[in-house]
Amino acid sequence: MTPAVLEPGAPARRLHYGWVVLSALCVTETVSWGIMYYGFAVFLRPMEEALGWSRVALTGAFSIGLLTSALAAVPVGRWIDGHGGRALMTLGSCAGVALMLAWSRVETLPAFYAIWCGFGLVLAATLYEPAFAVLVGWFEHRRDRALLILTLAAGLASTIFVPLATWLLQRQGWRAALVSLAGMVAVTTIPLHALVLRRPPSRTHARTDQEPTSTETTASVSTDQALRSSIFWVLSAAFVVGNFATMSVTVHFIPYLLERGWSMTTAATAMAWLGAMQLLGRVVFAPVVRHFGHREVTATVFAVQAVAMIQLGLLDRLPTIVPLVVCLGAANGMATLARATIVAEIFGPLHYGSISGAMSVGSTMARAAGPVVSSALRTALGGYPGVFWLLAGSLVVASLGVAMVPTGEEPIDKR
8 A cells, every 4th residue: 555645735734733732731630639629538537637627617618619610610611712822721720829838838728728719710710611612712513522532531630649739648747648640730730731831823713623614514602691690500400419419429438338338449439430431421422412412412412411310319228339329420520521521512612611601600509509508418318318318319400401401492592
């Protein structure tokens, strides 16, 4: 077979710059999630022992950070729609480094809460929401693939950085370990955000990923139009329920299994496999959504999460928890991509940041409230099974809502 020869005068095919942006974000999202989000759990007990603060007080600061992040989501999205992600994400990384250094020297609980209020703004400026908004601006026809690659890379954040942070903690102590991790954030995320991120060449409907054109391009609606549509509010409510369920199970999964007589080894192994199934769910998301459609797959994700909640409620009667782990892990993994892609699919890419930010307010608050509220529900309902049955019913309603909201009420005045 003879090699293909570029004919004289034919333009050389250049690498689309969106893939460069994606590569940079794969690194920065993995580092940011791994250190500034998952790293909190590593330092929880050492701070509790060293400073004498209660675990409730410490985790309260983390919840305050998530709530602050939720409130910042809308202005962050509007900024990226209007100005791109470079300045915001670079500033967020710089602030994250400064706050980690302040964290390493903290002595009082009010100062710790102030630091985590600041971290809420940092998380809003550096994690998935701004990164998704940046990628949606660069990709049109390969958008699902780009978002998949990003979430697969960042999905390894806890696998990489929780052991690393633990290793640093054991050798340096918690204060010095925070300084070392701050240095890692500084040397990776700041230069990549500052030097690589750019605004796409066009914020209109022009192609940005060098794919063959179709007869129609993706239209966009304004943020106000989106907020007046039924589908926006149905999706927002559904993702509130989904995020609440995911966070509640993440925190209470191991204690529940132990309470039901499962060994710590089995519970920890099951928790590890949940993470592996999340990656599997993300891998199969793109081909499945191409075949069935975004709305249909999103509704199915909530239905599968409901099935997982039912299995948790019936745990004492199950011969094995393998189907539970597969359903729960895969659905949780697909939910992240469903949340990222369905906004662009329904409302278009032009105002993605603002619309996605508005939709994320409730779901981020649900993530912050999930562990505490589910604990209160456990007491009120007489145990974990009642919580899981309540979540199952809520997820069924969410699934039906996404599947059945009239398409005629979706935004039609696209521009």
